[in-house]
Amino acid sequence: MSEPLTYTNERFGTSATFPADIFSEQQAxxxxxxxxxxxxxxxxxxxxxxxxxxxDETPKSRQAEAKAAGDWEVTYSKTGKNWLVLSGFEGExxxxxxxxxxxxxxxxxxxxxxxxxLKSKYDPLSGxxxxxxxxx
Numbered sequence: 614m615s616e617p618l619t620y621t622n623e624r625f626g627t628s629a630t631f632p633a634d635i636f637s638e639q640q641a642x643x644x645x646x647x648x649x650x651x652x653x654x655x656x657x658x659x660x661x662x663x664x665x666x667x668x669d670e671t672p673k674s675r676q677a678e679a680k681a682a683g684d685w686e687v688t689y690s691k692t693g694k695n696w697l698v699l700s701g702f703e704g705e706x707x708x709x710x711x712x713x714x715x716x717x718x719x720x721x722x723x724x725x726x727x728x729x730x731l732k733s734k735y736d737p738l739s740g741x742x743x744x745x746x747x748x749x
Contacts, residue, residue: 616632616633616634617630617631617632617633618630618631618632618633619745620649620661622646622647622648622649622661622662622663623646624645624646624647624663625647625648625662625663625664625719625721625748625749626663626721626748626749627648627661627662627663627721627722627746627747627748627749628661628745628746628747629661629723629742629743629745629746629747630742630745631651631659631661631738631742631745632738635653635657635738636651636652636653636657636658636659637651637653637654638651638652638653638654639651640652647662647663647664648660648661648662648663648722649661649662653727655727655728655731655734656727656728656731657725657726657727657728657731657735658724658725658726658727659723659724659725659726659742660722660723660724661722661723661746662721662722662723662724663719663720663721663722663748664719664720664722665718665719665720666714666718666719666720670714670720671714672692672693672694672695672696672697672712672714673692675697675712676690676692676697676699679699679710684703684704685701685702685703685708686701686702686703687699687700687701688700688701688702689701695713695714695715695716696711696712696713696714697710697711697712697714698710698711698743699711700739702729703726705728705729705730706726706727706728706729707726707727707728707729707731707732707735707736708724708725708726709724709725709726709739709743710722710723710724710725710743711723711743711744711746713746713747713748715748715749717748717749719748721746721747721748722746723742723743723746725738725739725742725743
């Protein structure tokens with residue numbers, strides 16, 4: 614990754630590092646200050662956020678929910694004690710998601726979406742960005 618930027622959300626302590634030269638267009642922050650989203654010039658988006666786990670989800674329950682979603686084709690899914698990775702297709706869009714479930718009752722997440730036509734560009738970045746995800 615060139616020109617890396619590490620974003621840390623002040624509300625939840627969620628952080629992740631990404632190439633700022635690719636994701637250079639930051640969207641307006643949401644009113645609840647749970648995270649930020651950046652866009653690339655070629656149609657990709659990256660969201661880094663935290664949230665309260667008000668539904669008491671687990672990595673396995675969120676995995677099951679994603680697999681049951683009718684408009685998603687989940688092609689990769691793996692869970693651990695406190696984390697989940699999902700990847701697949703939503704129409705012509707590739708999605709790559711990683712979640713960390715903290716003991717504090719919060720969930721930290723990173724969601725990367727990009728056109729299928731750009732898989733060769735973004736597939737190598739997705740794992741690096743997701744691996745940088747941390748909670749406080």
